[in-house]
Amino acid sequence: MSNQITAPFTTASGSDVRVRFCPSPTGTPHVGLVRTALFNWAYARHTGGTFVFRIEDTDAERDSEESFEMILDGLKWLGLNWDEGVGVGGPHEPYRQSERSDIYLDVIEKLKASGHVYESFLTGEELDERNKANGRAVQLGYDNSERELSEEAKAAYKAEGRSPALRVRVPDVDITFNDLVRGEITFPAGSFPDFVVVRPNGQPLYTLVNPVDDALMGITHVLRGEDLLSSTPRQIALYNAMFEAGITKFIPQFGHLPFVMGEGNKKLSKRDPESNLFHHRDRGFIPEGLLNYLALLGWSISADRDVFSLEEMIAAFDVKDVNPNPARFDQKKADSINASHLRLLTVDDFASRIVRYLQDAGVVSKEVTASEQAILTAAAPLIQERIVVLSEAVPMLSFLFTTADKIVVEEDAKAGLPAESKEITLAAVAVLEGIDDFKTETIQAALTQKLIEELAHKPRNAFGPLRTAISGKRISPPLFESMEILGKAETLERLSLFARSL
RNA sequence: GGCCCCAUCGUUUAGUGGCCUAGGACGUUGCCCUUUCACGGCAGUAGCACGGGUUCGAAUCCCGUUGGGGUCACCA
Numbered sequence: 001m002s003n004q005i006t007a008p009f010t011t012a013s014g015s016d017v018r019v020r021f022c023p024s025p026t027g028t029p030h031v032g033l034v035r036t037a038l039f040n041w042a043y044a045r046h047t048g049g050t051f052v053f054r055i056e057d058t059d060a061e062r063d064s065e066e067s068f069e070m071i072l073d074g075l076k077w078l079g080l081n082w083d084e085g086v087g088v089g090g091p092h093e094p095y096r097q098s099e100r101s102d103i104y105l106d107v108i109e110k111l112k113a114s115g116h117v118y119e120s121f122l123t124g125e126e127l128d129e130r131n132k133a134n135g136r137a138v139q140l141g142y143d144n145s146e147r148e149l150s151e152e153a154k155a156a157y158k159a160e161g162r163s164p165a166l167r168v169r170v171p172d173v174d175i176t177f178n179d180l181v182r183g184e185i186t187f188p189a190g191s192f193p194d195f196v197v198v199r200p201n202g203q204p205l206y207t208l209v210n211p212v213d214d215a216l217m218g219i220t221h222v223l224r225g226e227d228l229l230s231s232t233p234r235q236i237a238l239y240n241a242m243f244e245a246g247i248t249k250f251i252p253q254f255g256h257l258p259f260v261m262g263e264g265n266k267k268l269s270k271r272d273p274e275s276n277l278f279h280h281r282d283r284g285f286i287p288e289g290l291l292n293y294l295a296l297l298g299w300s301i302s303a304d305r306d307v308f309s310l311e312e313m314i315a316a317f318d319v320k321d322v323n324p325n326p327a328r329f330d331q332k333k334a335d336s337i338n339a340s341h342l343r344l345l346t347v348d349d350f351a352s353r354i355v356r357y358l359q360d361a362g363v364v365s366k367e368v369t370a371s372e373q374a375i376l377t378a379a380a381p382l383i384q385e386r387i388v389v390l391s392e393a394v395p396m397l398s399f400l401f402t403t404a405d406k407i408v409v410e411e412d413a414k415a416g417l418p419a420e421s422k423e424i425t426l427a428a429v430a431v432l433e434g435i436d437d438f439k440t441e442t443i444q445a446a447l448t449q450k451l452i453e454e455l456a457h458k459p460r461n462a463f464g465p466l467r468t469a470i471s472g473k474r475i476s477p478p479l480f481e482s483m484e485i486l487g488k489a490e491t492l493e494r495l496s497l498f499a500r501s502l
Numbered sequence: 503g504g505c506c507c508c509a510u511c512g513u514u515u516a517g518u519g520g521c522c523u524a525g526g527a528c529g530u531u532g533c534c535c536u537u538u539c540a541c542g543g544c545a546g547u548a549g550c551a552c553g554g555g556u557u558c559g560a561a562u563c564c565c566g567u568u569g570g571g572g573u574c575a576c577c578a
Contacts, residue, residue: 024578059578124576139503139574165576182507191505192574199576206578230506230573256507265570296514296527303516304526323515326571330513333528343541386540396539416538444537452537463537475539 003171005236007243009178010250012220017049019221020214021082024056025067027270029074029277031329032225032260035294039257040223041080042295042310042317052217053085055096058209063098074277078287079310092217097209104204107212107247108166108197116241117197119164120146121157142167142193166198168238175233180221180255181322187233195234211235215248223255223319226326232256255319258298259326268329275329284357284390286345289338296337297327307340339388351380354393361394363401375400378485382477399471400485404493409501413467413474420457421465422502427451428466429495438488444480469498 012018019040023033044051053075057063072087084090094100111117122130122142130145131138147169157164170193176186197208204212214222232254239251260275262268268275280290291310295301300323301308301316342350355376358364364372376397383396399407418424431450435442451462467479470491476482483491 026578056578062577120576137503141574179507185506187505196576201576203576205576207575210578226507227572228578233506258508259571261571267571298515300515300526302526306515306527325508325515327515328513330528333514336528339541383540385542388540413538448537459537461537467538471538473538477539479537 002244004173005171005175005240007240007248007251010220010252012253013047015048017044017047017221018052018217018219019044019049019223020052020054020085020217020219021080022054022056022210022213023071024059024062025064025071026059026062027067029071030268030270030275031277031280031290031294032268032275034074034078034277034290035260035297036223036225036257037075037080038078038291038294039299039317039319039322041082042313043221043223043319044083045314046317049220050084051082052090052092052219053082053087053095054213054217055086055098056206056210057096057098058204058206070278077281078291097213100209100213101204103216104209104212105202107216107242108204108208110245110247111168111241112166114241114245115169116245117166117168118147118194119149119154120167120194120196121149121154121162121164122146140193142195144194147194163200165196165200167194167196168234168241170194170234170237171240175236177232177236177251177254179229180223180253180319181258182256182324185229185232187230192234197238207231207234208238211238212242212247214252215239215242220250220252221255221319222252223257226256226259229256255322256324257322258324260297261326261328274331280334282391284387284392285334285338286341286353286390288344289341290334292341293334293337296333297329298322298325307337307344335388342387342390343385345384347381347384350384351376354380354390354397357391357393358397358401361398363394363398372401375485379477379482382481386477395473396475396477399473399476400482404490404497407470407472407494407497409468409472409498410474413472416474417465417468418457418461420461422499424451424455424457424462424465425469425495425499425502427455429492429499432483432488432492432495435488438484438491440480440484443483447480465498466495470494 021037021040041051043049055068057068082088084092085095108117122145127142128138131140131143136143146167154164172189174186174189176184179185195207196205198204236251239248242248243251260268262272262274273279288309292308295313296306299317299321300306301312345353355364355368359366364376368376379397379400383393387393387396427450428447431446432443435446447462447466451457452459463479467476468474470482470486486494
């Protein structure tokens, strides 16, 4: 055992890269968490390395199976697949920490045997009292006073019925590492005391199991949130202990990703709806759009472009290019990116992605019928360039899946109507009744001829009432196309009904 | 408080000593297109936190100041 860092940092690159995503299953998946998963995944795919998925469920108080399922659901939806880990297995099973107790016990024994961890009997309260008595700031915490406890002293504590926690003996040297996104960072010797890794009841803590699993699973690049930055020197000390105890061969490279901020200068809170992955899915973000936006939080593909595919990201992504500044989650920008991706979809793909939202809103049947499918196919291209998130398809298209008697004219639609709405609508009815070939072009030609040219109405005034009549809304898909989809009979009925209501 | 991180338009990002009288995108403003809403097009708005250095030359390097954030658990 030496009083310095003797373990080497790994130089692994290319297909030797092993990264991991290791969430704790607490609560709903957070977009910051997803961003971390994305960067790890992208780095693995870029290098041709391995992406490991592990679950850190060592906190029985807060962990839940429900949360675990949500993480799985989220990753699957986003398409962030993993090569090794929960569900797919691999050479380092199991991948849920709750099932790795024996492994930790074994590591703890080795660390005890090599003298890198030692027994510590002082409780938190005792430490505080001791600091006060010595005129030492309470915030400084443990003072390493039990490093050289004699066997007699330990025996005496145990005779009192006390069980010791286990602490890692931290070398009294500056600890330096080269952060992949921030460059060289040094923590001066004495920045933190020997820390607890095992509770008196034998329960290993996160401080132990996280680095232990990374070491045992051969993780070469640890890419995680900035909040873990200050615990990195502690982990390096532990890695060093494991190295000297023959448990691992190297210390991984670390890269600390910037925070994802919310309003003000605070981290995006779990209580903020924008932090919830499923909130975005429910609004109708598509994986391509959300991932693209999340990638922009700390990274960029080039100076003049910010809409790109996952394939393009994989080809270009390197942690070294990640910006260390904290990034604010901007819903407007996110929406815009999503809208761009919506427009990039093929019409069929777009149409199929809308279905779920229409079903959830009760606009179409659980089993889409043939006639519903026909309307959907005809209407999807009309709104693909008009919506930002898929859920907007619901108010946009619902009028196509109902009948004349169910149309309710909304207030904002009424507000903008011209005084001559009734005459206009009646004139439209008269014109359309004479049309046999009820197609967009024919409808438009006839209506334009009559209302604009003959009756000299402004287009806005002429078509506004008709739009309201058939959809009940101020905003709708293009008017003539909508009429064609509805068909002659339904269109005339809606127009007549509307005219009568005026 | 100790330690650590961060600092370019409102937001995000390009920029690694001269290509920068600082570029893109979102937002915003005006205009064009237009049956609504969008899409699209054009134009505009707006930024290197501050102070010292180093250098022929600094957004870029160094130091300091200020501001913001994180972390100091027998949580993860």
